[in-house]
Amino acid sequence: MSSLGNSTNIFWHECPVGKPDRQKLLQQKGCVVWITGLSGSGKSTLACSIGRELHSRGKLSYVLDGDNLRHGLNKDLGFKGEDRAENIRRVGEVAKLFADAGLICIASLISPYRKDRDACRSLLPDASFIEVFMNMPLEVCEKRDAKGLYKLAREGKIKGFTGIDDPYEPPLNCEIEIQQHHGICPAPNVMAGQVLSYLEEKGFLHA
Ligand SMILES: Nc1ncnc2c1ncn2[C@@H]1O[C@H](COP(=O)(O)OS(=O)(=O)O)[C@@H](OP(=O)(O)O)[C@H]1O
Numbered sequence: 001m002s003s004l005g006n007s008t009n010i011f012w013h014e015c016p017v018g019k020p021d022r023q024k025l026l027q028q029k030g031c032v033v034w035i036t037g038l039s040g041s042g043k044s045t046l047a048c049s050i051g052r053e054l055h056s057r058g059k060l061s062y063v064l065d066g067d068n069l070r071h072g073l074n075k076d077l078g079f080k081g082e083d084r085a086e087n088i089r090r091v092g093e094v095a096k097l098f099a100d101a102g103l104i105c106i107a108s109l110i111s112p113y114r115k116d117r118d119a120c121r122s123l124l125p126d127a128s129f130i131e132v133f134m135n136m137p138l139e140v141c142e143k144r145d146a147k148g149l150y151k152l153a154r155e156g157k158i159k160g161f162t163g164i165d166d167p168y169e170p171p172l173n174c175e176i177e178i179q180q181h182h183g184i185c186p187a188p189n190v191m192a193g194q195v196l197s198y199l200e201e202k203g204f205l206h207a
Pocket residue numbers: 038039040043044066067070079083084085087088108109110111112147149158159160161162166
């Protein structure tokens with residue numbers, strides 16, 4: 001019997017089929033690839049590109065995209081600090097379940113606060129939380145402005161926009177950093193290749 005958070009008298013139930021069995025079935029190791037960066041830095045593009053590449057190699061993955069999850073699971077949350085923290089906490093817990101299912105879970109969220117990302121990292125075992133920092137300059141993201149949100153933020157029509165009037169804390173010890181070379185952003189398949197090489201090297205693409 002235990003007491004956790006607000007729940008009391010709850011018990012953990014162990015199932016006979018475990019993570020190692022599922023990993024053997026799938027011939028891969030469950031993990032979380034956590035992509036963080038400014039709006040417009042290319043997180044969703046990279047997430048989809050990784051997903052496509054893994055699929056073509058016969059590996060099972062699933063993308064958890066911040067924008068998409070805010071249409072359902074996180075529709076009750078806004079963008080103030082505590083809402084972002086709760087957003088990241090929930091997605092961290094969901095990503096942990098996907099990794100436990102044996103999948104390569106690709107989470108793509110701004111996740112601007114270091115402590116929230118670190119809390120997600122601490123949920124995952126054995127270096128299976130892989131933080132990918134989309135290190136794109138604000139000017140590049142703002143110039144892209146795919147959704148027109150930077151313009152609205154500059155006009156003061158959106159308050160608390162990350163990078164404009166809300167902070168972004170870059171990772172201190174991420175596993176992978178994606179950045180421009182000579183002022184040019186690598187193509188999506190090149191960025192995905194960088195992540196795939198890491199997964200291959202660390203043994204996640206085999207049981
Ligand atoms: N105030 C503010 N700040 C930042 N972003 C905003 C804001 N308001 C709306 N949006 C849109 O929401 C998307 C980010 O959602 P996330 O869940 O990834 O954000 S967070 O991790 O909770 O900070 C983000 O999508 P991406 O561009 O894909 O990052 C924006 O489209």
